[in-house]
Amino acid sequence: xxxxxxxxxxxxxxxxxxxxxxxxxxxxxxxxxxxxxxxxxxxxxxxxxxxxxxxxxxxxxxxxxxxxxxxxxxxxxxxxxxxxxxxxxxxxxxxxxxxxxxxxxxxxxxxxxxxxx
Numbered sequence: 001x002x003x004x005x006x007x008x009x010x011x012x013x014x015x016x017x018x019x020x021x022x023x024x025x026x027x028x029x030x031x032x033x034x035x036x037x038x039x040x041x042x043x044x045x046x047x048x049x050x051x052x053x054x055x056x057x058x059x060x061x062x063x064x065x066x067x068x069x070x071x072x073x074x075x076x077x078x079x080x081x082x083x084x085x086x087x088x089x090x091x092x093x094x095x096x097x098x099x100x101x102x103x104x105x106x107x108x109x110x111x112x113x114x115x116x117x
Contacts, residue, residue, distance in 0.1 A: 010107040012037035014100035024092030032084030039078045048074050071097035
């Protein structure tokens with residue numbers, strides 16, 4: 001349970017950083033940011049695996065770079081489903097995916113993984 005809460009907070013921090021750093025990504029209110037983080041977790045758990053299987057040939061051909069488009073698509077899905085969260089186009093989505101991924105990667109370096117112990 002603690003791990004899920006930490007992941008939620010890291011996702012929220014990543015989306016907040018993306019809204020500050022990437023033009024075209026914005027939130028109407030803090031509640032929109034928190035709902036977007038929660039919904040992104042759900043979309044990543046349910047939709048992202050399907051997108052990854054479908055896009056596997058493109059991912060192989062592009063040496064993994066197409067995963068940025070998949071991640072941008074998941075963020076775009078959240079923006080479509082949630083009022084108050086705006087992502088203006090593919091490039092804003094890719095920028096948000098990069099920033100959110102970097103924040104998650106950095107947080108993962110400081111949060112111990114129970115599976116490794």
